[in-house]
Amino acid sequence: MSRDFLEALQAAGPQVLTDPDAVRSAATDRSGTPVDTLPLAVVRTRSVDEVRSVLRLAHEHRVPVVPRGGGSGVAGGAVATPGCLVLDLAPMRRILELDPLDEVAVVEPGVITADLDAAAREHGLMYAPDPASAAISTLGGNIATNAGGMRCVKYGVTREAVLGLDVVLADGRLLRTGRRTLKGVAGLDLTSLFVGSEGTLGVVVGAAVRLRPVPRATVTAAAAFTDVRDAAAACAAIARERLQPSLLELLDRPTLEVIDRAQGTDLAARGGALVIAQADGVAAVAEIEEIAQVLGKEASWVEHAVDDASSERLLAARRMALPSIERFGRALIEDICVPRSRLAEAFEGIAAIATRTGVDIYSFAHAGDGNLHPIISFDAAQVPDEVVEAADAIFGLALDLGGTVTGEHGIGLLKREWLAREAGADSLETQAALKRALDPHHLLNPGKVL
Incomplete structure (x- = not known):
């Protein structure tokens, strides 16, 4: 980095860190992707003006910039590239406005997802998207990856909650997209272009993000099945009956067994697959009874929750899945989505891949929207070849079943090859043309997605 550029950065106001330890800690994300060359510096910004100054200087000096929030991504989207600046937006963590009547919040990108939800609940509202990383992920990162979560089956992913954005372009210009109203179709939908x-x-x-009323009631049911095919069929039956759960999760036998091993439970003794469903709203009790009746037709065990404590107990198995897996080794956290009608084929195909490659794969899914998380466990400093082989086979399976290689985690650095296979040449060229129009020198998060 030239002395002139460094001095100009420091004069612009943000905190500029060049200490190797500080730079190294911001060089990768939760994907654990190794970094061969450390970034030039980490720039911690506290205001929109500081971000604009940093990007304007980077544009003038042709320095690549990797934006970073909480570093909780698992696709390598925040991994530093050689010669880059890491733009740390985490200090921008203010909730600027929360309007209970309009049910809208205006936030900075570093706001922690769970903190926004907690602030909204003080007014009887909630922030509906609920990624598993809500306690550590930022709203800016959620928007960047179009993050999802367990409530998405009813409330949608992050895109459905974002009304408008303030975006600093590669040359430092500030662009405002969208609006604060719940409806609006003026011009092209630039907000959705930037989300994801x-x-x-x-x-x-x-x-500006949409908030929703906290449901009057939330009730839960769980059911055990002989195998994932029966469990997936029961989830499909819920859709066929036009029932609308607010949460519908499916865990396979290896996942139940690792939870039992880590937590001392006996989930696997009840069956080879577990389905957890929730309903919320004024009709929640009646809805969960209908859902439980559908699940019970093929289930070996069904339980209703009667209060918040028992609901949380039933949901605990799903919440403990990933921590239980990580207790016994490293985890490659994958993310595919298939049509709901092919969910059973996806689970069975993943099990076959585990057998063929000899690796441990634990699969659970947001069954209501077909989004599976096959977690590949291994015990090594570097990702073994057989783990890479298994991941590639899982992505291929998703495409073969008419699905996608990512439902909510994003492409980042790790799935670029598979994006090309999924999207095709014409789509990639269209996306590249949009990139050139907005970032002609290819400085923003280079090497990711496109």
């Missing part, structure tokens, strides 16, 4: 773009088109520095 993983920091490759611009840097989100503010967002």
Whole structure:
């Protein structure tokens, strides 16, 4: 980094860190992707003006910039590239406005997802998207990856909650997209263009997001099945009956066994697969009874929750799945989505891949929308070849079943090859043309997605 550029950065106001330890800690994300060359510096910004100054200087000096929030991504989207600046947006963590009547919050990108939800609940509202990383992930990162979660089957992913954005473009210009109203179709939908773009088109520095009323009641049911095929069929039957759970999760036998091993439970003794469903709203009790009746037709065990404590107990198995897996080794956290009608084939195909490659794969799913998380466990400093082989086979399976290689985690650095296979040449060229129009020097998060 030239002395002139460094001095200009420091004069712009943000905190500039060049200490190797500080730089190294911000060089990768939860994917654990190794970094061969450390970034030039980490720049911690506290305001929109500081972000604009940093990007304007980077544009003038042709320095690549990797935006970063909480570092909780698992696709390598925040991994530093050689010669880059890491733009740390975490200090921008203010909830600027929360309007209980309009049910809208205006936030900075570093706001922790769970903190926004907690603030909304003080007014009888909630932030509906609920990624598993809500306690550590930022709203800016959620927007960058179009994050999902267990409530998405009813409330949708992050895109459905974002009304408008403030985005700093590669040359430092500030672009405002969308609106604060719940409806609006004026012009092209630039907000949706930036949601899920993983920091490759611009840097989100503010967002107006939709809040929703906290449901009057939330009730839960769980059911055990002989195998995942029966469990997946029961989940499909719920859709066929036009029932609307707010949460519908499916865990396979290896996942139940590892939870039992880690937590001292006996889930696997009840069956080879577990389905957990929730209903919420004024009709929640009646709805969960209908859902439980559908599940019970093929289940070997069914239980209703009668209060919040018992609901949380039933849901605990799903919440403990990943921590239980990580207790016994490293985890490659994958993310595919298939049509709901092919969920059983996906589970069975993943089990066959585990047998063929000899690796341990634990699979659970947001069954209501076909989003599976096959977690590949291994015990090694570097990802073994057979783990890479298994992951590639899982992505291929998703495409063969008419699905996608990512439902909510994003492409990042790790799935670029598979995006090309899924999207095709014409789609990739269209996306590349949009990238060139907004970032002609390819400085924003280079090497990711496109």
